[in-house]
Amino acid sequence: GVDILRLRADTGLITYDPGFANTGACLSSITFMDGEKGILRYRGIPVEELAEHSTFKETSYLLINGRLPSQEELRNFSIMLNDHSLVHEDMKTFFQNFPRASHPMGILSAMVNALRSFYPELQTTEEEINFTVTRLLAKVRTMAAMSYKISRGHTVVYPRPDLAYCENFLNMMFHTPVKPYAFVPEVVRALEVFWILHADHEQNCSTTAVRVVGSGRVNLYAAISAGISALWGPLHGGANQAVVEMLSQIHRDGGDYKRAVERAKDKNDPFRLMGFGHRVYKTYDPRAKIMKKMCDDLLAALDFQDPLLDIAKELEEVALKDPYFIDYNLYPNVDFYSGIVLRAIGIPTNMFTVMFAIGRLPGWIAQWKESMDDPQWRISRPRQIYKGPTETHYVPIDQRG
Numbered sequence: 001g002v003d004i005l006r007l008r009a010d011t012g013l014i015t016y017d018p019g020f021a022n023t024g025a026c027l028s029s030i031t032f033m034d035g036e037k038g039i040l041r042y043r044g045i046p047v048e049e050l051a052e053h054s055t056f057k058e059t060s061y062l063l064i065n066g067r068l069p070s071q072e073e074l075r076n077f078s079i080m081l082n083d084h085s086l087v088h089e090d091m092k093t094f095f096q097n098f099p100r101a102s103h104p105m106g107i108l109s110a111m112v113n114a115l116r117s118f119y120p121e122l123q124t125t126e127e128e129i130n131f132t133v134t135r136l137l138a139k140v141r142t143m144a145a146m147s148y149k150i151s152r153g154h155t156v157v158y159p160r161p162d163l164a165y166c167e168n169f170l171n172m173m174f175h176t177p178v179k180p181y182a183f184v185p186e187v188v189r190a191l192e193v194f195w196i197l198h199a200d201h202e203q204n205c206s207t208t209a210v211r212v213v214g215s216g217r218v219n220l221y222a223a224i225s226a227g228i229s230a231l232w233g234p235l236h237g238g239a240n241q242a243v244v245e246m247l248s249q250i251h252r253d254g255g256d257y258k259r260a261v262e263r264a265k266d267k268n269d270p271f272r273l274m275g276f277g278h279r280v281y282k283t284y285d286p287r288a289k290i291m292k293k294m295c296d297d298l299l300a301a302l303d304f305q306d307p308l309l310d311i312a313k314e315l316e317e318v319a320l321k322d323p324y325f326i327d328y329n330l331y332p333n334v335d336f337y338s339g340i341v342l343r344a345i346g347i348p349t350n351m352f353t354v355m356f357a358i359g360r361l362p363g364w365i366a367q368w369k370e371s372m373d374d375p376q377w378r379i380s381r382p383r384q385i386y387k388g389p390t391e392t393h394y395v396p397i398d399q400r401g
C-alpha cells in the first residue's frame with residue numbers, strides 16, 4: 001500500500017532535499033511513526049504496550065527478528081547474550097589508556113570499531129551474523145560499564161550469569177567491593193523502559209549513518225561505530241545530556257526558566273530549547289509522555305526530589321502556551337525528561353548518550369540487517385547540485401595576485 005516513485009540514477013533528474021526531510025531512502029517493515037498523531041510502533045506493536053509489558057531484551061529480539069519470541073527462543077537468546085557478555089581482556093588496556101577526560105561516546109565508538117580486530121570472523125552466513133549481533137548486544141553493555149568504572153579509577157565489575165540484562169548493567173556500573181549494589185525494582189523497570197523507548201526510531205540521523213556506512217558492505221561493527229558517532233551530536237542523542245546541562249544552568253542561575261523560553265525564540269541567539277522539537281513529530285513525542293510519567297513514578301518510589309524536574313515541568317508549561325512554540329509545533333521530545341530518569345538511576349551526565357546508544361543498538365542492528373537483505377539494495381551515493389566555479393585554470397604560484 002505504498003505509492004513510490006523509484007528513480008534510477010541514470011534518469012538525469014536530481015532532487016535537492018537538504019537534510020533528506022522528504023526523501024524515502026528505503027522500504028522498511030521495522031518501525032512505524034506518525035508525526036502528526038504522535039504514534040510509534042515497533043513491528044506493529046505500539047511502544048506504549050511494549051513499555052508496559054515487555055523487557056528490553058524481548059523488544060530487541062522483536063526488532064531484530066521481526067516478531068516476539070517464544071519462551072524457548074527468549075531463553076536461548078538470554079543464554080547467548082550471557083555467553084558473549086565478557087570483553088576480551090586485552091581490550092582493558094585500551095580503556096585504561098584513554099585520557100581521563102575523554103567523552104564516553106568517543107571511547108564507545110572507538111571500542112566498538114576495535115571489536116572487529118578482536119573478533120575478526122566473517123559475517124556472511126546467517127549463523128556468523130547472529131554471532132556478531134549477539135556479541136554486540138552483550139558486549140556494548142559491558143564495555144559501557146567498564147569505561148565508566150575505569151574513568152572512576154574503580155575495579156571493573158564482570159557480568160554475572162545469574163542477573164538479567166538490565167540488572168547486570170546496573171551491577172557492573174554501581175557495585176563496588178565495599179558496597180554491593182542494592183537493586184530497587186522501580187529502578188530496574190525504569191531502565192528497561194528507558195531502553196525500550198530508545199530502541200528504534202526509523203531513519204533518524206544515526207540509523208541513516210549505520211545504513212549509509214553499511215551500504216558499502218563494511219562489517220557490522222564499523223557500521224555501528226558510525227551510528228554511535230552520529231548519535232553523539234547535541235541535536236541528536238547528545239540532547240539528553242544537553243537538556244540536563246541546560247536545566248542545571250537555569251537552576252544555578254536562580255530558576256528563571258522563562259528567560260530560556262525567550263532566548264529560544266530570539267533568532268539572533270543561537271540558543272535552542274534542548275529537548276524540544278523534532279523533525280517528524282509535530283505533536284507531543286509519545287516517548288516523552290511515557291518518560292514524563294516515569295519521572296514522577298520513579299522519583300516518588302525513591303523519595304527523591306529533583307529540582308530539575310520542577311524546572312522542566314514549568315518550562316514545558318510556559319513553552320507549550322507560547323505562540324512561537326505553537327506555530328513551530330515544538331513539543332518535548334524523548335530527551336526532555338529522559339535525563340531526569342537517568343539522574344535518578346544514578347547515571348552520570350556524561351554517560352547519558354551512551355545509555356541512549358545501548359538502547360538504540362537493536363534498532364541499528366535491525367535496520368542494518370534489513371538493508372543487507374534488501375533486494376533493492378544499492379550503495380548509498382547521493383548526488384549534489386554543483387554551485388562552484390565553471391572550468392578555471394591552474395595559475396603558477398609566482399603569478400597569483
Ligand code: ACO
Pocket residue numbers: 019204234235236237239264265271272273274275276277278279280328330333334335
Ligand atoms: N528551540 C527553538 N527553536 C527551535 C527549536 C528549539 N528546540 N527546534 C526548532 N526550532 C526552530 C528553528 O529555529 C527553525 O526556525 P526557523 O525556520 O525560523 O529558522 C524551525 O524551528 C525549524 O527547525 P529546524 O532545525 O529546521 O528543524 P529540524 O527538523 O531540522 O530539526 C531538531 C529538528 C534538530 C530536533 C530541532 O528541533 C532541535 O534542534 N531541537 C533541539 C535539540 C534536540 O532536542 N534534539 C533531540 C531531537 S530527538 C532525538 O534525536 C532523539
